[in-house]
Amino acid sequence: MKKYRHVLNIGIQNSLTYRFNFLVRSLFGLIPLMAMLSVWRAIYKGNGEQGRGDVVGTYTFAEMVSYYLLTTIVDALTAVNEDDWQIAADIKDGNISQFLLKPIDYLWYRFCLFLSGRVTYLAVAAAPITIFILCLHKYFVLPPDGLALGFFLVSVVFTALLQFFMSYTMAMLAFWVLEVSTFIFILFAFEYLASGHLFPLDILPQWLERVLYCTPFPYQLYFPISIYMGKTTGGELARGLIIQFAWVCAMYALARFAWNRGIKKYAAVGG
Amino acid sequence: MTMNLKRYLTIYSALWSNSVTRETMFKGNFLLWIFVECLWFGLQLSFIGVLYLHTDNIGTWTKWQVVMLVGASHVIQQIFQAFFLVNCTNLSELVRTGKLDFLLLLPINTRFVVSLRQVDLGGFVNAAFGGAVIAYAAHQLHFIPTIPHIVVFLALCLAGIVIHYSLMFLLATISFWTVRAQGIVWGYYNLFNIARMPDEAFQGLFKAVFTFAIPMLLVSNVPARVLTDKLEDRNTILLLLAMSVACFALSEFGWRASLRRYTSASS
Numbered sequence: 195m196k197k198y199r200h201v202l203n204i205g206i207q208n209s210l211t212y213r214f215n216f217l218v219r220s221l222f223g224l225i226p227l228m229a230m231l232s233v234w235r236a237i238y239k240g241n242g243e244q245g246r247g248d249v250v251g252t253y254t255f256a257e258m259v260s261y262y263l264l265t266t267i268v269d270a271l272t273a274v275n276e277d278d279w280q281i282a283a284d285i286k287d288g289n290i291s292q293f294l295l296k297p298i299d300y301l302w303y304r305f306c307l308f309l310s311g312r313v314t315y316l317a318v319a320a321a322p323i324t325i326f327i328l329c330l331h332k333y334f335v336l337p338p339d340g341l342a343l344g345f346f347l348v349s350v351v352f353t354a355l356l357q358f359f360m361s362y363t364m365a366m367l368a369f370w371v372l373e374v375s376t377f378i379f380i381l382f383a384f385e386y387l388a389s390g391h392l393f394p395l396d397i398l399p400q401w402l403e404r405v406l407y408c409t410p411f412p413y414q415l416y417f418p419i420s421i422y423m424g425k426t427t428g429g430e431l432a433r434g435l436i437i438q439f440a441w442v443c444a445m446y447a448l449a450r451f452a453w454n455r456g457i458k459k460y461a462a463v464g465g
Numbered sequence: 466m467t468m469n470l471k472r473y474l475t476i477y478s479a480l481w482s483n484s485v486t487r488e489t490m491f492k493g494n495f496l497l498w499i500f501v502e503c504l505w506f507g508l509q510l511s512f513i514g515v516l517y518l519h520t521d522n523i524g525t526w527t528k529w530q531v532v533m534l535v536g537a538s539h540v541i542q543q544i545f546q547a548f549f550l551v552n553c554t555n556l557s558e559l560v561r562t563g564k565l566d567f568l569l570l571l572p573i574n575t576r577f578v579v580s581l582r583q584v585d586l587g588g589f590v591n592a593a594f595g596g597a598v599i600a601y602a603a604h605q606l607h608f609i610p611t612i613p614h615i616v617v618f619l620a621l622c623l624a625g626i627v628i629h630y631s632l633m634f635l636l637a638t639i640s641f642w643t644v645r646a647q648g649i650v651w652g653y654y655n656l657f658n659i660a661r662m663p664d665e666a667f668q669g670l671f672k673a674v675f676t677f678a679i680p681m682l683l684v685s686n687v688p689a690r691v692l693t694d695k696l697e698d699r700n701t702i703l704l705l706l707a708m709s710v711a712c713f714a715l716s717e718f719g720w721r722a723s724l725r726r727y728t729s730a731s732s
Binding site: 214215218219221222223225226228229232233235236237240241244246250251373376377379380383386387392393397398399 | 491494497498500501504505508511512515516518519520521522523524648649652653655656658659662663665666667668671
């Protein structure tokens with residue numbers, strides 16, 4: 195365990211050199227968010243004027259604003275940053291050879307770096323995000339009770355694990371293909387839509403929402419937020435958490451499997 | 466003058482054939498990138514589709530008008546990407562590694578060669594998809610644009626591309642001051658998201674900033690308004706053109722000021 199603590203430490207120091215990049219990224223990220231909220235405000239306003247009611251799906255305007263603010267928070271907590279690119283580059287450049295010789299597991303090594311990246315990002319981005327939320331505090335709804343908040347946090351942990359294992363598995367493609375970036379972008383496109391980055395999934399037609407729930411994507415973002423907002427409760431919540439955990443295990447197994455297969459093919463180019 | 470122009474055209478065609486050679490080396494990758502861009506374009510369109518499940522208009526923009534807007538924005542972005550994006554993001558690498566030395570020594574305008582070194586051919590294919598979506602949206606709107614409509618539209622798209630290029634190039638010149646400019650350049654890329662949103666959704670300070678300082682809300686909204694016959698105020702055309710000239714002048718000023726700071730690296 196001690197060695198991984200060192201990795202964590204080094205990782206934090208490393209990513210601290212990018213603190214300026216992190217700050218810029220979080221600030222620039224707020225601009226499209228503001229634009230998105232403006233579009234929704236215009237929609238609610240127009241709907242109100244035309245007597246179409248003041249909810250979209252099951253969301254009031256305040257809930258819709260909260261939804262997007264929560265996506266920003268969960269993203270800051272769980273999104274992989276450049277881990278997948280770095281892992282792919284490690285494989286391509288032959289840097290993983292040293293891990294085959296050392297008594298350290300590459301997956302957990304990368305996981306420590308992922309964690310340290312998140313910790314640093316949070317430290318930098320917390321201030322701008324908090325200020326932004328405080329500016330919109332009258333639209334920021336709180337979870338219905340402490341229990342929902344607790345399950346939300348559990349689910350966020352699963353989300354982080356799921357995000358990491360999926361990216362790790364994707365990066366394993368670097369054993370077989372030269373350019374993984376296209377594949378990463380394709381996966382990212384699906385994630386962007388199906389995990390609820392663009393809009394809450396329950397404003398979709400119900401059949402489509404059900405189809406999406408057969409994939410791991412909703413569990414990467416939408417699911418924890420729906421717990422926070424009290425849209426997923428009771429038996430549905432318990433079942434959802436179990437399925438989310440199952441996806442985490444499945445992705446972990448897949449990541450291990452891909453690594454083992456890849457290592458057999460690995461030629462240590464330039465390593 | 467004509468000699469000079471001819472010389473630059475010869476140089477540029479050489480750069481083109483270089484880029485074509487480079488793309489043909491990785492054909493599979495070339496096609497995959499087009500697929501990725503199509504996927505993201507489809508994503509934007511489906512977002513509009515979902516929004517309009519729950520409303521009839523955003524401001525006065527109806528569904529197919531917004532589709533037209535997203536299409537126009539895609540065309541502008543992709544043409545910009547084809548000519549300039551890679552070159553803008555590469556500038557900080559050129560500065561960091563000192564490779565800019567070689568370009569400065571060439572007996573041609575350095576900004577010309579820095580800005581146009583590589584062509585991303587996929588951008589043209591993607592722009593064509595955007596054009597197809599525009600045509601389909603026009604069909605849905607039962608609007609047949611006349612030749613003047615199309616000419617004005619294309620001219621305004623060009624102005625939009627100049628704005629994107631000038632602002633991104635200006636941000637890229639920050640690399641002369643700090644090595645961390647790449648993050649800022651990609652940050653600007655985020656702002657493209659605003660360009661495809663209907664201008665009427667915005668108000669107050671946000672609208673003012675993104676109209677008069679960083680004219681994201683003009684770049685594709687004005688051309689789309691022309692093509693949907695939605696232009697209420699002809700002055701916005703003049704504003705867009707003026708902004709593109711101003712942005713270009715500003716970027717030239719920034720480029721010259723930054724270049725003076727260049728102190729090569731490891732040479």
